[in-house]
Amino acid sequence: MSQAPNLHSAGNLSPDTVVVSAGRPPREPDAPVNPPIVLSSTFHGTGTPAPGDRVYGRFSNPTWDPFETALSELEGAALPALVFSSGLAAVSAALSLVPAGGILVMPQHSYQGSLLLAAEEAANGRFTVRTVDIADTEQVQAALRGSDAGSDAGSGDGTRPADMLWIESPTNPMLEVAEIDVLARAAHDAGALVVADNTFSTPLVTRPLELGADVVLHSVTKYLAGHSDVILGALATSDEDLRRRLHNHRSLHGAIAGPFEVWLALRGLRTLALRIERSQATAGLLADRLLGHPAVEAVRYPGLPGDAGYERAVKQMNGFGSILCIEVAGGAEAAEAVAAHVRLWLPATSLGGVESLIERRRRQPGEPHSVPENLLRLSVGIENAEDLWSDLSSALAR
Known part of the structure; x- marks a missing residue:
């Protein structure tokens, strides 16, 4: 089922209207006002699958589409967002963008799951982590350049530039505020991707993509769903290659969301x-x-x-x-x-x-x-x- 046109992308609607209007079914006689729940593990198809074909429930589900469309409009992303089985599943997918042997710059105060997963990956030798005070702009810039390993003395070769900057703003739980636009420019100058966890702020309060982030992360469990009854995550980006890589990670690692949970999240989003x-x-x-x-x-x-x-x-x-x-x-x-x-x-x-x-x-x-x-x-x-x-x-x- 095709989605309603992206009116907000043309600047016609304010975000507090988009949360209500985005991801609605087409306006046809006797069509439902709300998207239906599609409970199917597989989809009709013949011949070689073409890009965008659903094929199988691990790749796509019609119930995901309205939520992914709505979130992308709210975040100002040019591409549909990707919903995941949990916030930590979305974290895992985002961390997969750090190349093997790469360097991740991460706030010392972040969502606990993000810190623990990054530490586990570092212990397994997949990448190294430089922890920083994300509110100390100069320290973060130095850690990105490689002229200083930041506050984590054990982070490996301190002379190499970083491959990814992870931002939380405000941080969990210390509520430190990062200069997102300044740090995003510094990260890009160093050749690093920028991932911004926007769970605390929501796109109604902060829009990290507009401030220079490459990928925005949400624990949908929190404000977006809003009723403490689902566990979901999401990622949004305007970069086609990054989205393809994140989608492949979701599909191959099986971090997929249940249709009913995503339907509940969209219902919760309406009152955000x-x-x-x-x-x-x-x-x-x-x-x-x-x-x-x-x-x-x-x-x-x-x-x-x-x-x-x-x-x-x-x-x-x-x-x-x-x-x-x-x-x-x-x-x-x-x-x-x-x-x-x-x-x-x-x-x-x-x-x-x-x-x-x-x-x-x-x-x-x-x-x-x-x-x-x-x-x-x-x-x-x-x-x-x-x-x-x-x-x-x-x-x-x-």
Whole structure:
């Protein structure tokens, strides 16, 4: 089934309309308003398959098309996005673009799965990793050039230029903001690809392809699907060769998504703009109120004028996101007590759903030790802001 025309690419629609309109079936008499779920493992065909033929369910599925079309329009990609079975499956595919024996420059604070998978690949000798403070532009530029191995002294030959720059902005969970456009230019000058994990921001807040990234990554599980009920990932690019390589990796490694999960993700995407508008506004309100709270040592949120990433966020973000972090006075035990005593906030990992979640990140064994023991990551949902504040402030008061 063909998809509706890409109206947003012509500048006719704003992103908060695209989330509703993109990926709809053609307007024909008695046609469904929503794309149907296609449950088939194989597709009719005779003769030698031509490029684009579905052939088999590991290569393509009609249920994927509407979601991939919608995400590509939102990210400003010239080609359909690629949906994967999980965010980590998308990470794996993106890392496959690093050549054997190559060098990856990666933030020291990133999604834990990305860090662990990159470390595993490095331990197996497939490539080396130079970890950096992604907010330190000069350090990242040096690591890209090869004039400095960055903050990771054990990253191999420090004189070679890098092959890939991995960007998270804001980072998980420290909320550091990278100068995406400046770093993308430096990476390209060094001959490196740029992969940007846009999970925290979503394309409604940041559009990394427009800032120079080659590939954008999402854990669809989070904001795009938005209801904590699916596990999916996605990649978007405007480069035909990169997309072909990523598609081949998905097909050969079997990292394919179930049709029903992708259908749910598209349904969740329809309310993305409303969810982000609500949760982002509440996150800013909570961040302001938490500043100076006697039980809070520090507040991390790029929307605060005193935050280290504020000026960069104003420049490259449409808002400041729906994640904030606090460091609780009294150390890890006090932070755990806050998470244990909230009644509306849910003590759980993950983020980006309609419900508000709270987690002490260092409870996770693989979290970098540079993340403070008393740091709580707050994923703000769409509940009433005053109810969320009352619950959190009561727990802090204990």
